[in-house]
Amino acid sequence: MDREPGLSVRLKLTLSYAGFLMLAGGLLLAVVWVFLLRYVPEEIYFPERGEPGWPGTPGPHVPDRSDLVAAFGPKVAAVLVVLLLFGLVGGWVLAGSMLAPLQRITNATRLAANGSLSHRIHLEGRQDEFRELADAFDTMLARIESHNAEQQRFAANASHELRTPLAITQTLLDVARSDPDRDPGELVDRLHFVNTRAIDLTEALLLLSRADQRSFDRDHVDLSLIAEEAAETLLPLAEKRGITIETSGDITPAVGSHALLLQLTTNLVHNAIVHNLPDQGTVWVTTRVHPKSVVLTVENTGQKLSPQLVSTLVEPFQRGTRRIRDDHAGAGLGLAIVKSIAQAHDGTLNLTRRAGGGLRVTVQLPAAPPPQPTVSGAEPGVRRSR
Secondary structure, X not given: OOOOOOOOHHHHHHHHHHHHHHHHHHHHHHHHHHHOHHHXXXXXXXXXXXXXXXXXXXXXXXXXXXXXXXXXXXXXXXXXXXXXXXXXXXXXXXXXXXXXXXXXXXXXXXXXXXXXXXXXXXXXXXXXXXXXXXXXXXXXXXXXXXXXXXXXXXXXXHHHHHHHHHHHHHHHHHHHHHOOOOOXXXXXXXXXXXXXXXXXXXXXXXXXXXXXXXXXXXXXXEXXXXXXXXXXXXXXXXXXXXXXXXXXXXXXXXXXXXXXHHHHHHHHHHHHHHOOOOOOOEEEEEEEEOOOEEEEEEXXXXXXXXXXXXXXXOOOOOOOOOOOOOOOOOOOOHHHHHHHHHHHOOOEEEEEEOOOOOEEEEEEXXXXXXXXXXXXXXXXXXXXXX
């Protein structure tokens, strides 16, 4: 929608500055007129010859109010004109100096709108409103640039991961077409496996997008119950691999999506089982409550990890030291989903390597607000004991 051109901010400030300067000059003249000139008589009377008080010879002329107005009127008008010109010129220069930082911010905004996210303002000078605005804009640009780079990298990785099962499916179909005598049962099993991996990857991508958009309802949940549910669900997988799962902790009230927090915990426990020592590994799942936060910790035994590897595990499609290709291998999105769900719940994710091998993952979420006091006479709620 086109808008009609109007006065620039600089011109408005210039006119305002000149107007206030003229108003101050006018008020000063009004004060002079009211408090000084009113004491000057409008006309001084000299007695004529023969009248009482006639001194015989006329004395010197004494100026009255009309004489003062006639003498100072043109000078006052000239001073007001000079004051107006000074106000316009000074206001224009002063407004330009004041708005120079805003012009730099505007130019940076135009560059960002055209796709240049690497530009920064780096406004110098003292900490004032323009400096705060410029620093906030630089911070916003840095976050947008980082998020954009992460999205591009994620899209490239997702395209590659989705292309892999499709290419495998195409290869299997080509083999089946060129070799009609091949056992169809084996082909169907392999196609079913590849298709299942593709479906799991697609669902993981959808879940990650849902967590990033924060499009979910928030309810009061108990993180300790969610941890127990995830451990019980994955207990058969742990028993199959000879892994022991130990859960402990306190009641941890939080606010969030039960489904997403269950997915978060399930991903952590699943990773702790898969990336573990076979037949002798252990997974510890603990919950703790603090005055303003609740903490979920999942740690496991396993191989020793380098700090460089640990720092990259939360990136999408990272699978640790090697790519795992068994029936329970994920798409490399487990910890990326955990990070997105934690951030969507205003929480944090922290990964640290254990000295004896393995990984410790800590998720910290805001604690649920304390319950409102019950009405007098009402029975208190029953608290679950563990």
